[in-house]
Amino acid sequence: MRTSVDAGRLPLGVRIGYGSGSVATGAFGTVPGLMLLPYLTDELGIAALWAGVIVFLPKAWDVVLNPIAGRVSDRTVDPAGPRRPWLVRAGLMLAGAFALIFAAPDLDSRWLEAGWVLLFFVLAASAYAFFQVPYVAMPAEITSSYDERTRLMTWRVAILAFTIMLAGATAPVIRDAVGGRDGYRVMGVVMATVILVGVLAAWWGTRRAPIGAVGAGAGTLRQQLQVVSRARDFRVLLTTFVLQALATGCMLAGVAYVAEDLLGRTSAATILFVCFVGPALLLTPLWARWGERVGKKQGYVASSLLLAAGAALAVLARGGNDVWTFVATGLVGVGYAGCQVFPMAMLPDVAAVDAARTGENRAGVYTGVWTAGETLGLALGPALFALMLALGGYLSSEGRDISQPDSALTTIALGFSIVPAILTVVSLWWLRQYTLDPAEVAAAEGAVQ
Template sequence: MATLPYAEYPIGEGAVRPDHSLRHNIADKSLSPLRLAGFASIAVPIAGAGLPLAIFVPQLYASEFGLSLAAIGLIFFIGRFWDVAADPIVGALSDRTRSRFGRRRPWIAAGGLLFGLSSALLFFPPATLVTPAYLAAVLFLFYLGWSMVEIPSSAWAGELTAHYHGRTRVVAWQMLLRSIGLLAVLVLPTILDQVDPGNGTLKLQLVGGFILVTLLPSLILTLSSVPEPAQPASPPVRQSFARAAALVFSDRLLLRVLASDTVVTAGQSIRAGLIVFFAVWYMGLPAWASGLYLLQFIFGVAAAPVWQRIGTRIGKREAAITGELAQAGINIALLFVFPGALPLLIALTIAQGVTQGSGNLMLRAMVADVSDAHRLHTGHDRTGLFFSVFALSAKLGPAIGVGIALPLVAWAGFKAGPGNSPEALEALKYVFALGPALAHILATLIIWRFPLNEAAHAEIRRALHQRDAIPA
């Protein structure tokens, strides 16, 4: 099995049947729902920081502290490059870490403290110290702390169980807690707008307070809820980072999963970037602009356990394909929404929420399986580096989606304000509907014949088990 090229992993009816006795042995019965919820709880403050960072921070630092938009834009632009660079560095270093506390725990603990400190400085800035240099330094620490928590915890999640469907279950809990964090930062500012509209400073502090209040208990729960798996018997990889990165980016299975998730995220970003414009200017429903997004998120949270069950029953690849095709159909149905058709729009928004996490969940769960195949093929465990590379899709997808959608609707004559022609509004609807639909179809084609199914993974785990049992 170790010599099989990735393209020759068995698929379809000719697949080797998984050894169910092995599957039973590697399933970790100690991963109760309560333990998994505790382990995944760090996703609440981490996910809760993302949306305010994009929406509230630039606006407040410009309006309240007088920083120029050009300076803020440049700082965030450079900061995003640092964020992208920090992920694989942290992933590779955590793979190589050896300590009595484990490989992932020291990074998460140190990263959590750094993330908390930088969040306090970012969301509660002392007015007399705020300068472009202050914002740049705080963002540097913020992104570093974020990577030190996010990447090792994702790798740890992939190592919690070697069971094919068990990994889907672990990722489902992470996605559920991540959705709860996002939901909270959507609800809290919405409530504040009803009580004290226009108070940007209080809104920023409210979000920052939520992050700080949830960070410490979630950090303790993540570090203590589940045992970290035994460190690999093989010595840490001593290759250069550039050589390890080159090997990872030459892994065809990982690249397919990464490409599919990037396209999925780009499609979701097109929808998120245009939904306010569509609700306000096409539908003429400004009161529903935030409500539609919130409604989609609520049903997305509720659907995570459902998709975990679907993935367990039919397989990750099949569940991802099913979810992506469903989302494509839902977005195409938006072409039949016209001003006044609010009930249909609400129904499609709910359906979008129910299906939106399917592809992301299954693709993330596939990364640990791909890492197993890589370890069998190369002899090196690079789980942390694999998850750091996969995290690029969450950063590339929005950049691609927004970078395509906004210029496209602008080229068609749409502008964010009154006075748009009927043709410009129709163009907005077509991009809003067909952009995500095409993205979900493309993501389906990329993952359509993904060879690493349950049967192939069972063979990989059996080969790894036999090889690991042989003394070096």
């Protein structure tokens, strides 16, 4: 049985404190996706296909590790609860490993230097699993209110959007201001500091958050994964989210290439991020309020369609049209805000209903599988974009200016626009099968209170 968790509003300090964790997740999710592929292809001179493999492998490892991290946190016994201790334990390791990803010394071998990147990216990804999975599991336990989870996600997504803008806009500026490989090194240290701030703020800010105590699920990890896999609403929600993470990862990987090769100026990358995140910062609370009126699922559908429309419009970048590319990116940002608020508010509902019905806590396993899926999607996005670059004949360099063939320019545009749009629209086929509603959440939880 679960101990009483306040079904009313959480204190503002808890909401902000919890949302602060998105500073760490936003920086780690944004900067490697934005900077690592061009670092490998244009600074270390690694061929696009192999660079894609290097970017993908640590994330693939995370897919395996995330459910394990979830089970470990489910079974953690600590006065601060099963989740909070992992925020600081794993968060500190994440910040340190991240700084080293871009700090490869001159080893006189591009493959040794690529090996350095791979090693520390794997370490950072491992730490991220043990930070992110407990972090995502917390809302299912700190409140039993259907609407309060949406409010909690509003803070999280707003801070996430701000972090994406901060990290995405400033990382290229820092790199270019310093120049060369030293620019990447300095950028890595600065972004690691941002991650550290988010880690400590989330750990400290949630110290007064309610702790929902539910007995850890019985059985082996494999048995618990089988139980989770049979939860139909979770399954279709996860599939939708993974496909959209793949679309987002593909667009993120393409930003630097669109800015430099299609729009003709690296500074456009910063403008693209401002256009993307600005609307998200302003409209995230509006999405949350609208979702309370029409329902989370309906809000998720509407925001997904806006994201897809913006992505499709971004194909105009192929003609070097700055204005319409920025407008399209802004529309993507409007949709992206809702595509974060709604699924992240729906996930705790699924986990909490399971816990209420069974009296067993599988929130960590649910979020472990969820984070594994999100990680897989975000990893496959850059890998897909790198594959498209290779098929388009993209020419790697080592800091030199190279004119790309028309085929490479076309694949950059398609990978940034049409492909993500199609993936987002296709994801809605699964979302239409989601059936969990507020009444079912309330009934299931009320049965054990």
